[in-house]
Amino acid sequence: xxxxxxxxxxxxxxxxxxxxxxxxxxxxxxxxxxxxxxxxxxxxxxxxxxxxxxxxxxxxxxxxxxxxxxxxxxxxxxxxxxxxxxxxxxxxxxxxxxxxxxxxxxxxxxxxxxxxxxxxxxxxxxxxxxxxxxxxxxxxxxxxxxxxxxxxxxxxxxxxxxxxxxxxxxxxxxxxxxxxxxxxxxxxxxxxxxxxxxxxxxxxxxxxxxxxxxxxxxxxxxxxxxxxxxxxxxxxxxxxxxxxxxxxxxxxxxxxxxxxxxxxxxxxxxxxxxxxxxxxxxxxxxxxxxxxxxxxxxxxxxxxxxxxxxxxxxxxxxxxxxxxxxxxxxxxxxxxxxxxxxxxxxxxxxxxxxxxxxxxxxxxxxxxxxxxxxxxxxxxxxxxxxxxxxxxxxxxxxxxxxxxxxxxxxxxxxxxxxxxx
Numbered sequence: 001x002x003x004x005x006x007x008x009x010x011x012x013x014x015x016x017x018x019x020x021x022x023x024x025x026x027x028x029x030x031x032x033x034x035x036x037x038x039x040x041x042x043x044x045x046x047x048x049x050x051x052x053x054x055x056x057x058x059x060x061x062x063x064x065x066x067x068x069x070x071x072x073x074x075x076x077x078x079x080x081x082x083x084x085x086x087x088x089x090x091x092x093x094x095x096x097x098x099x100x101x102x103x104x105x106x107x108x109x110x111x112x113x114x115x116x117x118x119x120x121x122x123x124x125x126x127x128x129x130x131x132x133x134x135x136x137x138x139x140x141x142x143x144x145x146x147x148x149x150x151x152x153x154x155x156x157x158x159x160x161x162x163x164x165x166x167x168x169x170x171x172x173x174x175x176x177x178x179x180x181x182x183x184x185x186x187x188x189x190x191x192x193x194x195x196x197x198x199x200x201x202x203x204x205x206x207x208x209x210x211x212x213x214x215x216x217x218x219x220x221x222x223x224x225x226x227x228x229x230x231x232x233x234x235x236x237x238x239x240x241x242x243x244x245x246x247x248x249x250x251x252x253x254x255x256x257x258x259x260x261x262x263x264x265x266x267x268x269x270x271x272x273x274x275x276x277x278x279x280x281x282x283x284x285x286x287x288x289x290x291x292x293x294x295x296x297x298x299x300x301x302x303x304x305x306x307x308x309x310x311x312x313x314x315x316x317x318x319x320x321x322x323x324x325x326x327x328x329x330x331x332x333x334x335x336x337x338x339x340x341x342x343x344x345x346x347x348x349x350x351x352x353x354x355x356x357x358x359x360x361x362x363x364x365x366x367x368x369x370x371x372x373x374x375x376x377x378x379x380x381x382x383x384x385x386x387x388x389x390x391x392x393x394x395x396x397x398x399x400x401x402x403x404x405x406x407x408x409x410x411x412x413x414x415x416x417x418x419x420x421x
Contacts, residue, residue: 001053002032002416007042009055011035037063037155049171049251050410052189054178055155060165062158062178070174070189071153073206160186160208172251172303177258178208183245185211185258193254194285195269201285213258213266213287214241241266241289252303252357257310258287263297265290265310273306274337275321281337292338293318304357304408310339315351315367317342317393325360326391327375333391344392346372358408364393365403371396371415379411 002010012032037043037055045056052066064071158178160166165181175189175196186208187196196202197211243260250257255269255276266287267276274281277290293310296318301310306322309329318339319328326333329342351367361375361382372393373382380387383396401417 001035001046001048002414003043003046007044007058009035009037009043009046011053038157039063045168047169047171047176047251048409049176050173050253052171052174052176054158054169054171054176056166056169056178060167060181062160062166062169063155064158064176065153065155067174068151068153069204070171070176071156072158072188072208158188158208168249170249170251170256172256173253173305175251175254175256177211177249177251177256179246179249183247183261185213185246185249187211187256190254193270193283195251195254195256197256197268197285197287199286201283211287213246214243214260242294248300250301250303250308252308253305253359255284255303255308257301257303257308259298259301259310263299263313265293265298265301267308273322273335275303275306275308277308277320277337277339279338290339300355302355302357302362302408304362305359307357307360307362309355309357309362309364311352311355311364315353317347317352317355317364319362322360323391325376325389327357327360327362329362329374329391329393331392342393346393346395354406356406356408356413358413359410361408361413363406363408363413365406369403371398371403371406373413381408381411381413383413383415 004010010032012030039057041057041059043055044058047054049066049070052064052070054062054064056062166178167181168179170177172195175187175191178186180186188205188208189196191198191202191205194201196205196209197213198205198209241260242264243262245261246258247261248259252275253270255267255271257265257267259265266289267278268284268287269276271278271281271283276284276288277292278284278288297313298310299313301308304327307319307327308321309317309319311317318341319330320336320339321328323330323333323335328336328340329344330336330340331344350370352364353367354365356363358381361373361377363371363373365371372395373384374390374393375382377384377387377389382390382394384390384394398415398417401419403415403417405416407414
């Protein structure tokens with residue numbers, strides 16, 4: 001997905017393999033084309049998830065399309081008996097398709113790429129046996145046509161409370177976050193690991209719900225740690241997250257992150273690889289302040305399948321979570337359950353401005369226009385001229401242009417750059 005200067009939404013990608021972008025209807029979009037939203041209003045923000053997309057118009061409305069289970073419908077999909085619900089069948093087929101991607105060393109079976117937003121990563125499987133499922137169902141799902149309207153939904157306007165104006169959106173594996181112009185976060189979609197931040201494992205939230213990000217309980221179990229740093233006012237329950245509203249959001253495969261106006265980072269959702277940065281591998285069911293970063297103002301954040309990368313106002317990079325392919329850039333392959341400052345020589349005396357995460361790779365642009373990538377490189381997504389993984393930030397050389405933005409997709413990377421005129 002891309003946005004033109006005139007506010008047109010441009011899309012391309014696969015639409016008839018389960019698990020792809022659903023950006024057009026019933027065909028491969030091998031050539032970027034304007035996407036026909038049911039409105040003539042200009043689009044100002046857009047996000048591509050694992051199997052759904054969302055766009056914000058200049059009138060602060062949200063349109064979304066793709067997998068029906070990702071699209072608000074007002075109907076909750078519960079644990080119905082097998083075979084009694086089409087939506088349940090879709091849910092099961094999706095899980096079986098993605099069981100392979102729960103294993104840290106699994107590298108998938110398709111080479112057709114994914115979508116291009118930083119939040120298009122996807123975890124697979126539920127627990128136990130579902131994580132080990134290999135299955136014939138996966139193959140039948142892969143050969144099915146997603147052009148079937150029973151599986152996917154055309155663009156629809158998201159119904160929000162009167163007066164709510166959305167400023168930006170983020171799309172994850174099967175969940176969506178939207179940020180209003182007043183700093184309130186809304187969420188919908190799949191929430192089985194807590195990625196919707198509602199305090200419980202709600203498998204399907206089929207209408208937008210406000211996510212409580214800034215309230216006394218948000219620091220939760222990290223209260224003692226934060227108090228020891230002098231960041232909180234007392235040892236009683238009256239502590240609160242620094243800041244008064246949320247200014248940034250990110251969705252990973254099955255986890256989420258938000259940033260407050262005071263630069264505090266909160267995470268919630270799947271924690272199996274430490275991607276919530278809380279010092280453990282527990283799932284976080286509610287937005288929880290990353291206490292290890294208190295005192296450091298975080299400016300931006302990106303989330304991948306198993307990892308999270310954020311940038312401070314000073315231009316420093318912190319990374320945590322899964323690191324099986326070097327996607328944290330720490331020089332090794334060990335997971336980090338707490339944020340770790342990237343002190344690679346290549347980043348010395350540089351200020352990072354833009355960050356993006358793919359499923360298992362990461363990318364940044366520095367203040368002086370340098371591009372660095374690291375992590376999984378099976379398909380050349382690091383842009384380094386080979387297919388060798390990197391575990392430290394490695395500079396990408398592109399002559400004759402000025403980098404402006406970068407976006408990591410599932411298995412590829414896009415760079416927006418200005419050519420000299």
